[in-house]
Amino acid sequence: MTLHLVVPAEIEQRLRAKAGEAGQSVDDYVSKLLATAVTSPTLDELLDPVRRDFAAAGLNEDQLMDLGRQELEAMRKENDARGR
Amino acid sequence: MTYRAVYDSMVVFQWAALPPGREHATIRLLQSGQIRLCMSASLLGEIRGILSRPAIRAKAPNLTDARVSEILQALLKFADWFDSVPQQFSLSLHPKDNHLFDLAIVGGADFLVTFENRLLKLDAASNPDGQRLRALTPSLKIVRPDRLSQEILNRP
Numbered sequence: 001m002t003l004h005l006v007v008p009a010e011i012e013q014r015l016r017a018k019a020g021e022a023g024q025s026v027d028d029y030v031s032k033l034l035a036t037a038v039t040s041p042t043l044d045e046l047l048d049p050v051r052r053d054f055a056a057a058g059l060n061e062d063q064l065m066d067l068g069r070q071e072l073e074a075m076r077k078e079n080d081a082r083g084r
Numbered sequence: 085m086t087y088r089a090v091y092d093s094m095v096v097f098q099w100a101a102l103p104p105g106r107e108h109a110t111i112r113l114l115q116s117g118q119i120r121l122c123m124s125a126s127l128l129g130e131i132r133g134i135l136s137r138p139a140i141r142a143k144a145p146n147l148t149d150a151r152v153s154e155i156l157q158a159l160l161k162f163a164d165w166f167d168s169v170p171q172q173f174s175l176s177l178h179p180k181d182n183h184l185f186d187l188a189i190v191g192g193a194d195f196l197v198t199f200e201n202r203l204l205k206l207d208a209a210s211n212p213d214g215q216r217l218r219a220l221t222p223s224l225k226i227v228r229p230d231r232l233s234q235e236i237l238n239r240p
Contacts (some may be wrong), residue, residue: 042158047099047100053145057144064102068095075137
């Protein structure tokens, strides 16, 4: 597949610089960027199994958010105790 | 138009915790390019930390180290990174929240998005801490996640 793209001059300049840093032609560099973009899972795809786990845990939304708040506070206290 | 925002760690926790299929406006606004996140080591560490807590993972076995890293990598695609976040604002009763305000200030954020009432109340014009904050970052608005879309629509 051959694509023709129109990009602003500033982006072209950055693209050429980054491709140069990577030791690649602009075509190869853009092709790899596109491949990464379309094959990487989305946030929702990554989160979906986690959401199913939480749903199966039997807590309602308020309980889950309370759990998150409690754990955040506990983590902050632990970090304080460690001097972080 | 792209606005800049700081999402606190509970916003990201909510993405993971609420039921499958739930639309999260705060994610959609990132994907549409309407929001660009400000991110720092402190905030990213806090998000990683909460998603790594044993009590949380006991409820969600799929929340492994590898998956958390993937989630954070996906998140960072929508974020600008700030290496240096100088301390500029202090909330005396809740100093652990200071890093959020400092990131919003250095990042020139339009929004700080949070569920926490202790932070939301700073948005009131009469709040003294809020007045101190606005002296440092006049355009920052503190909003709940479910109000962010409307706030953007209301902007001129």
